[in-house]
Amino acid sequence: MHYFIDHVVYKANLRGPSFRCEENSDGTITLHYFTGRPGLYPIVRGVLREVARRVFNIEISLSVTGRTQRSVQMVSGERIEEHVIFLIKTNDQSHDSGSEASTASTFPAIGLSWRPCFVMHFSIVLLPDFSSQTLRMNALEFCTALPYHVIFDEHCRLVQHGKELANHVPRELLAVGTPIMRIFEVNRPQIPFDFDNICNFINAVFVLQVKTSPTDMRRQREQVESNDGASATTTFHHGHHLKLKGQMMLLSDRKSLIYICSPYVTSIQELMQFGMRLTAMPLHDATRDLVLLNQQRLTDVEVKWVSSEFEKLLIRHRYYTCAFPKFFE
DSSP states (O other): OHHHIIIIISOOOOOOOEEEEEEOTTSOEEEEEEESSTTOHHHHHHHHHHHHHHTSOOOEEEEEEEEEEEEEEETTEEEEEEEEEEEEEEHHHHHOTTOHHHHHHHSOOOOOOSSOEEEETTEEEEOOOOTTSOOSOOHHHHHHHSTTOEEEETTOBEEEEOGGGGGTSOGGGGSTTOBGGGTEEEEESOOOSSHHHHHHTTTSOEEEEESSOHHHHHHHHHHHHTTOOSOOOOOOOTTSSOEEEEEEEEOTTSSEEEEEEEEOOOSHHHHHHTTOOGGGSOTTOTHHHHHHHHHHHHHHHHHHHHHHHHHHHHHHHHHHHHHOGGGGO
16 A cells, blocks of 8 residues: 555655564464654554554554664665564453453454465355366466566575566576576565565565666667677666566465566556557556556646646736737737
8 A cells, every 4th residue: 555655646756664464373463564764653553553443343452562773775775674563462352361262253263274265255165176187378378478477486596487577687687597686676575585584575565676777678689689799788777677566475385486466667658668568468467457547647637737728828818918909909
C-alpha cells in the first residue's frame, strides 16, 4: 500500500516501512517494523490497534520488546534504519495468557501444508495432488509465459530467467551461475540481498532494479551491429533503470527462489524510455491495463490543463476587447 500510494498515486520517491510477522507458539504475534524515519513507531501502534478493531473486530494490546538503530548503506547513500519489535496480544491473552480456549477462539488454527488450497467462505478446498504428474510445459514455454521471471539458488546465483530480460540485461550477465547481485539491486524492501533475508520477507512485495541502464544496452547493441570489439563502459543514472515489481516464492526444494514479476512502468512515456512496447508484457499481465489506465488519467489531466489555459486566454481576450475596442475593429 505504501509503495502504491508513493509511486503510482503521488509519484513520490518516498521509502515506506517494511513489516515482518512471526507467529509464536502461545498464539501471540511478533511484528518486526523497519523504517528509515526513526521515532514513528507510536503511530504504527495506534494504526495496528485500529486495524484490529475495525477489520478483525478484536481488541489487541501491543508492547515494544526491542528497538534498535543501525547505519545501512543504500543506493542513495548511507542512512539510519530503525528496527522496532512489537509483541501483539489479544486482550483475552493479556488477562489470561494460559487460556488456550481464548486463543483458539480468537485465532482459529489453520493447517498449513504444502498442498495448494483456496479458502472460500471459510471452508478449505484442497486441490488434487499434482506432484506425480508431468508438467505440460517445457522450459521455453515457461520462459515465454513468464517473460520477466528469475530463479536463483540459495547462494543467490542465477538458475533461470525469462526471455524478455535479455532486452534489459547484458547476455553475459544472464549466464547460469552469475551472482544475482550483479544483475539487480533490492529497491524494496530495504534489506540486504541474500537468501535468508528474502525468505524472512517472503510475504512482502519485492521491487528489484536492473543495474544496467537503457543507455548501456543501446550502446551495446550498436557495438554488436557494427562489429566493434571495444567494450562498453557502464554508467549508472539512478531513476533511469528498469524496475521489476513482484513476489518471491520458495520452491519445493527449499533451496531455490523464483521471482515472479512485471516491469514497473505506469505510462507510455516510461515504456518508450526503456525501449519497450505493450507487447513485451503477456496479455494476462495486469500491468498492461495499469499503463493504459494511468495514461488515460494523464491525458485527462492534460486536457483539463489545456482547457483551463484556453478559458484564461478567452477571458483575457474579452477583457482587452472591452477595454480597447478600437484595436479589435
